[in-house]
Amino acid sequence: MKHAYTWGAILAVVLASTTGDVLLSRAMKKVGDVGELWRRSGMLTVAGRIVRRPSFVLGIAMMAVAFFSLLFALSWADVSLVAPASASLTFVANAIAAKVFLHERVDHRRWIAALLVAGGVVLLAA
């Protein structure tokens, strides 16, 4: 039963942080090149535009959900299982989500990278 709780919490971390990353990425693409905007209209304008994006606010909220789910998972299982499992699954989930929801071109190169990084993270914690 404890096992199921742990993996449930890990799954929640993966889903929430992937959703958060997708929302934040979408918000920033809509805002546009921050460096250019900064030079043209100053820092306050940039900050204002970012903060007023609903997807930015929602993205931050999802990151908070991910953080607290991680805390829950850590209270049930060892950090050496929870941290690498959630981090590496998040890399793979992000590649899928970026393709489906952000229509990024996830080519062979990026698939291989996502899998290599996910595997590497697991090994680092081993």
Add this chain to the structure above:
Amino acid sequence: MTFRKYLVLAGVTLFAAIGDTFLARGMKQVGAISLHNLPDIVFTLLNPWVALGIFFLLGFFAAYMTALSWADLTYVLPATSLGYVLLALIAKFFLHEQVSATRWLGIGLISAGVGFVTQGPALTRHPAHDGHQEMEPEAVGSRAEP
């Protein structure tokens, strides 16, 4: 990709690794916080290492958001994983911890993955609605609130 943009990506990696290191150091000094005394977490902010860690993590977030404004999520994310590699190297050369063969293999895999991604284009072009640079962002952005 300009030099300045690579600097931002380096910032994403560096700030995350440094921030995490400082936070970990600070939290070890503070000690375990029991779930029954959750408000105690406010006092951890008084620890200089924790405060410094949060400062660097804010820097990480700013760099991450900047990078996402001109690069794909699947391009930026692998770059963040270089932070793990950096942490292992810091542990090895500054903290003189043992880094096992398995970990070196992990470092190798992550580095290879990042190498793969950076060879390709940073941003997917969407011919159909590639509006966010030509169009005034504000015009797309501020849809009238109901």
